[in-house]
Amino acid sequence: MNDNLLLILPFFGSLLSLTFAFIFYKSMQSHQKGDERMEEIASIVRKGAFAYLKEQYKSVGIFFVFVFIILFILSYFFKLQSLWTPFAFLTGGFFSGLAGFIGMNTATQASSRTAQAAKKSLDEALKVAFRAGAVMGLTVVGLGLLDITVWFFILRLFYQNDLYIITSTILTFGMGASSQALFARVGGGIFTKAADVGADIVGKIESEIPEDDARNPAVIADNVGDNVGDVAGMGADLYESYCGSILSAASLGAAVAIPLSSSTTLSLKLVILPLLIAAVGILSSIIGIFFVKTKEHADQIHLMQSLNNGINISTLLIFILSFILMWILFRESSIKYLNFWLSLITGLLVGIFIGRITEIYTSFSYKPTKFVADQTKTGTATVILAGFGESMISTGYVVLVIVIGIIVSYLFSSNFDFKNVTLGLYGIALSAVGMLSTLGITLSTDAYGPVADNAGGNAQMSKLDEKVRERTDALDSLGNTTAATGKGFAIGSAALTALAFIAAFSEAIRAALIRIAQNSNGFVDIGNRFLSLAEIKSMDIVDVLLTYDVHLMNVKVIVGVMIGSMLPFVFSGLTLNAVGRAATKMVDEIRRQFHTIPGILEGKNKPDYERCVSIAAKAAEKEMIVPALIAVIAPIFVGITIGVPGVFGLLAGSLGSGFVLAIMMANAGGSWDNAKKYIESGELGGKGSENHKSAVVGDTVGDPLKDTAGPSLNILIKLMSIVSIVTAGLMVFFHIF
Secondary structure, eight states, X not given: OOHHHHHHHHHXXXXXXXXXXXXXXHHHHTSOOOSHHHHHHHHHHHHHHHHHHHHHHHHHHHHHHHHHHHHHHHHHTXXXXXXXXXXXXXXXXXXXXXXXXXXXXXXXXXXXXXXXXXXXXXXXXXXXXXXXXXXXXXXXXXXXXXXXXXXXXXXXXXXXXXXXXXXXXXHHHHHHHHHHHHHHHHHHXXXXXXXXXXXXXXXXXXXXXXXXXXXXXXXHHHHHHHHIIIIIIHHHHHHHHHHHHHHHHHXXXXXXXXXXXXXXXXXXXXXXXXXXXXXXXXXXXXHHHTTOOOOTTOOHHHHHHHHHHHHHHHHHHHHHHHHHHHHHHHTTSSXXXXXXXXXXXXXXXXXXXXXXXHHHHHOTTSHHHHHHHHGGGGOHHHHHHHHHHHHHHHHHXXXXXXXXHXXXXXXXXXXXXXXXXXXXXXXXXXXXXXXXXXXXXXXXXXXXXXXXXXXXXXXXXXXXXXXXXXXXXXXXXXXXXXXXXXXXXXXXXXXHHXXXXXXXXXXXXXXXXXXXXXXXXXXXXXXXXXXXXXXXXXXXXXXXXXXXXXXXXXXXXXXXXXXXXXXXXXXXXXHHHHHHHHHHHHHHHHHHHHHHSTTTTTTSSOOOHHHHHHHHHHHHHHHTHHHHHHHHHHHXXXXXXXXXXXXXXXXXXXXXXXXXXXXXXXXXXXXXXXXXXXXHXXXXXXXXXXXXXXXXXXXXXXXXIIIIIHHHHHXXXXXXXXXXXXXXXXXXXXHHO
């Protein structure tokens, strides 16, 4: 297999993904929109979503221009990185935002069509909603792989086979994607939960009107929020996760190549391998999507099995095709491809286990969520305690699975030699790629949730037949579980990717030392050592750590760990308080309308929906700035004030605490949400009962945990890592001169 073909295959894989995304989009559009009222509601939601997204992109655009200028100065005047770096940063942010935009455009068109399809059958509604989700899934992986592949083509024209420069430059593309993802997740999460919490407090609890009732002034803002937070935000989020796993593995592949082989082609294969696996994953995901279907009157277990059928088919194909791929690439070399394949499969299995654990702890088909629902018999306090208790217990299982996955993938790739650090870390990076290799279909199951939720809202506001509402409720409840599973999946992959990024940070430090030595007569004085250019080039990851005294007896590392452990809590506190402030404004506005606009509760007059949308949008735009800036500023500040050892500690601390905290919040919110759904299905007194009111309060508490703070943390830990990588040259330069 020649060098050009290595890059052409991922390129065609990305085009295949985007082609099928377009096919599924046209398929969704071919379904009927529903009656005039259904189309009107969908149109209002779509306009509100696009209006918010337009304002968000303006604010984010200012940030991107500012960072572009900084990166250009570091590249052009200080020569601390490639001149292509700032441009890679821009394309990463652009494609991340584009993925979210396309997904949201599809979702807002699919809601009324899903409700209309629910008039016919549950299977028809599932297919419409899931194919709409598939547009998002395939767009994310298609655009991500396309951007990475195109950058490889461009950089190889200028740097030939200098894989270190190529991979370190493309990593900056990941910084752009991460920055956009954090703004989208935080802003979208604040928007959607401000509307959701406000609607629940005044609508369900105080006024005792049903969910998604047209009399509630915040109902449109709630539906808009589902799209800007759970579709556009989630799309940008998982785009960043997907690209991050590929880029970190490619970067470590460059480090692995040097000691293993002097062959340029073999070195390139190790770097391109993650891209080729991603292409195989796209093909497997497309095939799996066609196996998702269900029967009428299916319960939650059977509906979940319908989605799992597609995922299982895709997983099986990855097992087979990835082995064939590695055999073709490395069968005539000294590379032990079976070890790499086992590391990849380890990540794939870890993803499946995390999804299963999350399902058990968030679906009301299992004991933990039924236990949370049962606690409503004694009031709200016990519901809150049970939700926190079960979610905290769930973190133990998830962490154990991740830890076992890290150790096993490390051992496989390092050939069971713990001292073979670089190869072992490459195996961990491959396991992250394996976990996200089926993202095309796993993201489809996640993105399907907000479509089903909006379809239920459309059916309620359009006063469709009760049978239709039962079908959309069934799909919505399933969507809550798939959303929780998707969040656990994304957070788990973030842990593996962030660990690989920490290793890539070591490589970035070495690359920075090489650049400085080349511009300083071939020598660098880092304070405790005087290094020649030849010595720096011969370093591996462990040598870099030893050079900077990165160990637990170095007080700088300990200080970094403590700061890193603290940041996820401060970040979460800021986002939760932001939701609280925005929700307070929403509650005040809903109460005002109920008291000053006559006939709303009687259904004789329409509420001022636009006012509530405006409140949520302004709050999100204002409140997302500070949390997002923390992720960018913190590693640079620590790097300049404490130094490289402090940054290593910062990244390790934020990974440890942020990963566990994110899992806990996501599972707590998912459990409270489905405990409410369980009662609404007729159990424990059903809708309107005292048990239901307690469950609604639990759901209201859990919403910002699972949809704002929790999913934003996985972006936080990766963005801090990639900012550290991109600014490694600045950190090294500052402490030398």
